[in-house]
Amino acid sequence: MALPGLVLLLAFHYLPLLGNLIAFQEYLPFVPLGRSAWVGLDNFAVIFNGDAEFLNALKNTLLITIVQVIFVFPAPIALALLLNSLLSERIKRVVQSVLYLPHFLSWVIVIAIFQQILGGSGLINNFLREHGMGTIDFLGNPDGFIALLTSQVIWKDTGWGTILFLAALTQIDPGLYEAARVDGASRWRQLWHVTVPGIRGLIILLLILRLGDSLTVGFEQIILQQNLVGRPASEVLDTYVYNNGVLAGQWGVSAAVGLVKGLIGVALVIGANKVAHIFGEAGVYKK
Amino acid sequence: MTTSTSVVKQKGIDDGPAMPARVVKGVVLLICCAVVIVPFIGVISTSIASQEHVTNSGGFVLWPDALNLDSYKTIFNGGVVQRALMVSFVITLGGTLISLAGSTMLAYGLSRSGSFGQRPILLIVLFSILFSPGLIPNYLVVKEFGLLDSLLALILPTAISGFNVIVLRSFFMGIPDSVLDSARIDGAGDFRIFWSIVLPLSRAVLAVVGLFYAVGYWNAFFNAMLYINDTAKWPLQLVLRTYVINNTELSAGDLGGASADQLPPQESIQMAILVVSLVPILIVYPFLQRHFAKGMLTGAVKG
Numbered sequence: 001m002a003l004p005g006l007v008l009l010l011a012f013h014y015l016p017l018l019g020n021l022i023a024f025q026e027y028l029p030f031v032p033l034g035r036s037a038w039v040g041l042d043n044f045a046v047i048f049n050g051d052a053e054f055l056n057a058l059k060n061t062l063l064i065t066i067v068q069v070i071f072v073f074p075a076p077i078a079l080a081l082l083l084n085s086l087l088s089e090r091i092k093r094v095v096q097s098v099l100y101l102p103h104f105l106s107w108v109i110v111i112a113i114f115q116q117i118l119g120g121s122g123l124i125n126n127f128l129r130e131h132g133m134g135t136i137d138f139l140g141n142p143d144g145f146i147a148l149l150t151s152q153v154i155w156k157d158t159g160w161g162t163i164l165f166l167a168a169l170t171q172i173d174p175g176l177y178e179a180a181r182v183d184g185a186s187r188w189r190q191l192w193h194v195t196v197p198g199i200r201g202l203i204i205l206l207l208i209l210r211l212g213d214s215l216t217v218g219f220e221q222i223i224l225q226q227n228l229v230g231r232p233a234s235e236v237l238d239t240y241v242y243n244n245g246v247l248a249g250q251w252g253v254s255a256a257v258g259l260v261k262g263l264i265g266v267a268l269v270i271g272a273n274k275v276a277h278i279f280g281e282a283g284v285y286k287k
Numbered sequence: 288m289t290t291s292t293s294v295v296k297q298k299g300i301d302d303g304p305a306m307p308a309r310v311v312k313g314v315v316l317l318i319c320c321a322v323v324i325v326p327f328i329g330v331i332s333t334s335i336a337s338q339e340h341v342t343n344s345g346g347f348v349l350w351p352d353a354l355n356l357d358s359y360k361t362i363f364n365g366g367v368v369q370r371a372l373m374v375s376f377v378i379t380l381g382g383t384l385i386s387l388a389g390s391t392m393l394a395y396g397l398s399r400s401g402s403f404g405q406r407p408i409l410l411i412v413l414f415s416i417l418f419s420p421g422l423i424p425n426y427l428v429v430k431e432f433g434l435l436d437s438l439l440a441l442i443l444p445t446a447i448s449g450f451n452v453i454v455l456r457s458f459f460m461g462i463p464d465s466v467l468d469s470a471r472i473d474g475a476g477d478f479r480i481f482w483s484i485v486l487p488l489s490r491a492v493l494a495v496v497g498l499f500y501a502v503g504y505w506n507a508f509f510n511a512m513l514y515i516n517d518t519a520k521w522p523l524q525l526v527l528r529t530y531v532i533n534n535t536e537l538s539a540g541d542l543g544g545a546s547a548d549q550l551p552p553q554e555s556i557q558m559a560i561l562v563v564s565l566v567p568i569l570i571v572y573p574f575l576q577r578h579f580a581k582g583m584l585t586g587a588v589k590g
Binding site for chain 1: 312345346349396402411418432444477505506527528554
């Protein structure tokens with residue numbers, strides 16, 4: 001009975017793993033897969049030799065990851081703590097319903113909405129123009145691109161990100177708060193000594209998973225906006241693979257970059273999990 | 288007992304001199320909500336405001352002066368938007384059915400201890416969540432199957448989500464063996480049990496997982512861009528990208544031969560397309576919202 005689902009999974013998730021073989025081939029789109037010439041590690045040369053375009057994509061990817069770990073990652077934790085401290089269940093539920101919604105919109109919709117607000121004839125620039133203050137180029141400014149990406153991710157997913165934290169917060173033993181209060185702990189001290197330790201395991205788990213994705217940043221989001229800011233500022237590893245592989249026909253090289261990227265991701269998760277075990281945390285999986 | 292503990296907990300976090308803190312919290316949450324809601328209001332307003340209003344305010348209206356449905360009439364005049372809407376509906380409906388069929392059957396097989404090959408198949412599913420094969424190999428596989436420019440290319444590669452299979456599996460595992468055994472004694476076969484007992488018992492989780500799949504198909508943009516060149520087979524997201532994000536003018540020809548001099552402002556038409564792509568999400572959202580937190584958590588905890 002499991003067969004149809006299993007076949008689909010094997011065909012479209014595991015068969016492509018074999019497709020990675022073209023990273024070791026001189027692949028030409030009109031030659032059958034099996035008959036391309038083997039070239040060993042030639043395609044990986046672009047990585048080892050530090051090709052400028054590749055290095056730029058790598059640099060942008062890591063920069064975006066770092067900025068997003070600093071600004072995007074803590075946002076749902078802060079919001080969850082805020083929601084959790086509300087007295088009224090009704091207000092909490094209304095706020096949650098509103099803030100979860102953007103998660104279900106596609107990137108195309110989110111970016112279209114952002115353009116209406118921030119674009120040249122958008123809401124904010126119209127306001128500035130009317131008040132004689134000149135306009136700001138939010139969308140085409142290479143220096144502001146990472147800030148733009150980050151604000152879009154925060155808008156889209158912060159609310160949704162609170163779900164897991166809110167669930168973890170309800171698991172904290174209320175007796176701990178009582179005990180803390182008896183000992184004279186203020187609300188901030190309760191937060192620091194009871195609430196934060198209560199969700200520490202979850203925070204670490206999500207950080208590990210995030211680490212595994214650190215070479216994967218906002219692919220659709222960036223592809224959709226790349227025209228406006230240009231490739232030097234916006235190229236990341238995923239867009240590099242797309243632009244050089246599918247569009248420019250460098251199939252083998254792009255597959256090699258994609259393969260290395262995937263392997264590093266898996267290695268990062270496994271490594272981070274080991275570190276978590278050393279510090280006595282559960283991590284993503286047990287040993 | 289549960290109510291009393293929750294009261295204690297609430298107090299634990301919230302007593303103390305709360306008035307200023309409460310005002311600050313209220314203001315912060317109000318701003319958060321406004322940041323999410325105001326853009327939606329603007330998008331809808333621009334799509335229904337009068338032509339003069341849109342033109343005078345530079346293209347984006349925060350609150351409409353009138354109810355003017357011209358832009359909707361224009362896009363439903365049989366042009367590129369209407370066609371894309373049909374494609375999106377077909378993909379979403381067909382895809383969701385295929386996904387649900389495949390995922391529930393796979394999950395059911397994995398939920399009964401001692402089924403054939405249970406352990407390795409479970410590992411195959413779990414591993415697929417952690418690792419993705421990469422863009423180029425995916426493209427090659429779709430191409431080798433001859434699916435380029437076929438709507439199936441938008442369905443089959445994403446039909447089975449390992450995560451959803453795990454959510455379904457943990458729900459099915461909660462169904463006691465005794466229920467299924469008694470059906471078996473009455474002479475029901477595996478498919479009969481699955482269809483008449485397991486599925487009806489699982490309506491809530493089927494609704495959640497089904498809606499998750501449906502939202503995924505409705506929103507799918509990148510696969511469409513990658514695999515579909517034929518503009519007649521474009522789903523709505525590609526139309527949005529071309530005409531709204533890249534700001535390509537919608538000509539009278541694109542809009543099913545509306546007369547060019549009577550076209551509403553481009554901004555209104557663009558926002559009408561945006562609203563059309565939003566509406567299905569807004570309709571299913573309340574249903575989704577009611578169940579997902581629970582569905583997600585059971586999956587995450589037991590999986």
